[in-house]
Amino acid sequence: MASLQNHPSIHRSFPPNSLPQLASQRHGTLPCCRRTASAPCVVRAEQAAPSASTPHSLGRRQLLALGLAVPGIAVVNQDSVSFAAESKKGFLAVTDKKDGYSFLYPFGWQEVVIEGQDKVFKDVIEPLESVSINMIPTNKEDIRDLGPPEQVAETLIKKVLAPPSQKTKLIAAKEHDVDGKAYYTFEFVAKAPNYIRHALSTISIGNGKFYTLTTGANERRWGKMKDKLETVVDSFKIFTVYDGAA
Secondary structure, three states, rough: OOOOHHHHHHHHHHOOOOOOOHHHHHHHOOOOOOOOOOEEEEEEEOOOOOOOHHHHHHHHHHHHHOOOOOOOOEEEOOOOOOOOOOOOHHHHHHHOOOOEEEEEEOOOOOOEOOOOEEEEEEEEOOOEEEEEEEEEOOOOOOHHHOOOOOHHHHHHHHHHHHHOOOEEEEEEEEHHOOOOOOOEEEEEEEEEHHHHHHEEEEEHHHHHHEEEEEEEEEEEHHHHHHHHHHHHHHHOOOOOOOOOHH
């Protein structure tokens, strides 16, 4: 699939080579969720494991919710590259020392593997409730080099975070600073024929990478999930990874 920089319309919003590979991660025709025999399900919460029918009922909706083109998905086993630990009440913290980021996710969400994504966690009952992390190389040093928040958000939503068949609407976009690092955070909805997903994303640049964290829920559950999802997106931080660091 062609890279984002090859879309002519993107050149009007982003400098050339600013987001060289994002379009390869965009939504497309998606297969169903599947478990692998060698990778047993791990639910990182004090909850019962989902029934045997769960993967088939989750797959399509969960993948559609992520807004990403992926050829396959599998539940991960208990060995993880990143470190997860209990943090704020009701949440677990993930710190990836190799790739230089950390965030919180709701207690009980399950980690799955999706090709092209660095990390994904989702709810086992409400598959539209999920969080995903994506990274691509970039030669930019600051997210503000790509343009103002609204412009960058609109481009990502239309070209990457939602399939062309869905109607999208940017609700709000803002810039904020954490420890001298600029982040753009935005809220949007994506309307499919049988559901509306209400989502939050935050993006930043560091370590030669463009980071995107996206979380969301079905519109019908937005009122209940809003505070939790805002905690997730506000918790995302990137930090400098030094050569030779473990």
